[in-house]
Amino acid sequence: MRTYTEAPVRPGNIIEADTLNREMAAFSSQLNGKLDAPTIPLEAITAAHLVEPSDTTSGITTGVVGASSAFYRTETRTSTITYDATDGTIVSGWNEVEVDFLLQFTAKAGMVLGSLVLCGQKMATDAASVEVGADAVWELRLLSNSQVIAQSGYIPVGTYTIDLPFCFPCGNESITIKAQIRQLNYIEPSLGWTHPELSVKDRMIWCRNAYR
Amino acid sequence: MSAVEITPVSPGGTTSASATNAAYSALATASGAIAADNLARQSITRAHLEDDTFLAFSGNSINVSTTGTYTSTSYTLVSHGTDMDVPVGIAIEDGQVVRCHANVFVTEGTQDGADTDAALFKFKFYWDLGAGYVAMDNITYQYTYAVRDETGLGTISTYKNRRLGFSLLYIHSGASVTPVSIQVRIAMGSAINSVTLKQTGLSVLVFNP
Numbered sequence: 026m027r028t029y030t031e032a033p034v035r036p037g038n039i040i041e042a043d044t045l046n047r048e049m050a051a052f053s054s055q056l057n058g059k060l061d062a063p064t065i066p067l068e069a070i071t072a073a074h075l076v077e078p079s080d081t082t083s084g085i086t087t088g089v090v091g092a093s094s095a096f097y098r099t100e101t102r103t104s105t106i107t108y109d110a111t112d113g114t115i116v117s118g119w120n121e122v123e124v125d126f127l128l129q130f131t132a133k134a135g136m137v138l139g140s141l142v143l144c145g146q147k148m149a150t151d152a153a154s155v156e157v158g159a160d161a162v163w164e165l166r167l168l169s170n171s172q173v174i175a176q177s178g179y180i181p182v183g184t185y186t187i188d189l190p191f192c193f194p195c196g197n198e199s200i201t202i203k204a205q206i207r208q209l210n211y212i213e214p215s216l217g218w219t220h221p222e223l224s225v226k227d228r229m230i231w232c233r234n235a236y237r
Numbered sequence: 238m239s240a241v242e243i244t245p246v247s248p249g250g251t252t253s254a255s256a257t258n259a260a261y262s263a264l265a266t267a268s269g270a271i272a273a274d275n276l277a278r279q280s281i282t283r284a285h286l287e288d289d290t291f292l293a294f295s296g297n298s299i300n301v302s303t304t305g306t307y308t309s310t311s312y313t314l315v316s317h318g319t320d321m322d323v324p325v326g327i328a329i330e331d332g333q334v335v336r337c338h339a340n341v342f343v344t345e346g347t348q349d350g351a352d353t354d355a356a357l358f359k360f361k362f363y364w365d366l367g368a369g370y371v372a373m374d375n376i377t378y379q380y381t382y383a384v385r386d387e388t389g390l391g392t393i394s395t396y397k398n399r400r401l402g403f404s405l406l407y408i409h410s411g412a413s414v415t416p417v418s419i420q421v422r423i424a425m426g427s428a429i430n431s432v433t434l435k436q437t438g439l440s441v442l443v444f445n446p
Contacts, residue, residue, distance in 0.1 A: 067284050228376075
């Protein structure tokens with residue numbers, strides 16, 4: 026008679042229960058849920074088996090969170106903001122683009138990769154087409170939780186859309202990414218920073234948080 | 238979770254070989270109730286995932302050496318050499334994400350001096366969801382450099398040999414949509430402007446996060 030057990034069968038067709046339980050445990054434990062990687066065939070898991078992506082919203086940030094990555098973006102803003110040193114809407118040094126223009130999300134440990142898209146306009150001429158500051162430049166940077174993660178370098182006068190990419194490692198943490206601008210004089214940065222006018226037009230920030 | 242019952246045998250006791258065979262046969266033919274909690278997070282590696290789980294689609298379109306000059310103030314497909322157009326043709330479901338990256342090499346642009354600081358030219362991403370091409374987003378990518386040259390800023394502004402890059406992230410919400418294609422379109426800021434483009438590239442990625 027064939028037997029499944031590898032242990033010796035005693036006279037009288039008898040085996041030891043300890044042997045039986047030990048040998049059966051390998052099979053019964055799998056049926057009771059103790060599965061591991063070798064139990065699951067390669068490429069057996071499809072998107073349908075994964076948790077459905079969930080939407081998130083925080084301020085002007087919307088996002089979608091999936092199994093191995095999450096995507097976030099701010100709303101697209103198309104209003105024009107003009108900064109004027111005479112009324113204090115811009116000061117020497119770095120200034121917030123907008124107080125509430127923030128990309129906010131809760132990151133999982135991994136990497137954050139994204140880009141700021143922002144159109145800036147710095148006038149070289151006044152309304153009468155008279156040159157008023159062709160040496161002026163402006164600059165853009167991004168901060169994540171107060172740490173600088175990207176900086177554009179000087180941008181000449183005119184109208185120019187900056188696509189400023191960034192990438193940085195992150196932990197399981199709340200992240201706030203914000204944009205800052207400054208304007209200065211290319212020839213002598215300490216002079217003439219107040220003139221001519223600087224404006225910001227269409228803008229958005231997006232990113233992908235990749236994790237295990 | 239219910240346990241699979243095995244013929245009860247006391248430790249240290251004995252059982253018959255026929256009972257052993259019966260128990261093993263039951264296990265051999267048993268179908269366990271495998272539920273989500275059977276799949277411990279640490280048990281699954283990337284090797285168990287199908288290749289297309291995360292990247293649903295990728296496309297690219299590059300125009301290499303041909304140049305094209307654009308003058309229209311209406312948004313026009315960038316189409317010198319090869320269309321700046323990536324076919325999609327797959328359904329984008331709720332929660333899926335479209336990433337678009339474009340880059341354009343501008344050989345020269347000209348505009349009237351009175352318009353020096355305003356946008357010389359601008360781009361938008363367009364797509365066709367079955368009812369004609371419309372803008373994917375209301376963001377506009379606008380460009381002008383006021384270049385100082387011997388003629389001075391008050392007359393002619395030129396714009397030469399610059400590469401531009403711009404991107405868009407779209408998060409889909411609601412019923413699925415199936416874009417025919419995604420395009421980059423260009424428009425002038427003023428009817429007297431013109432721009433000549435050379436190399437361009439457009440990549441479109443659809444993610445299932």
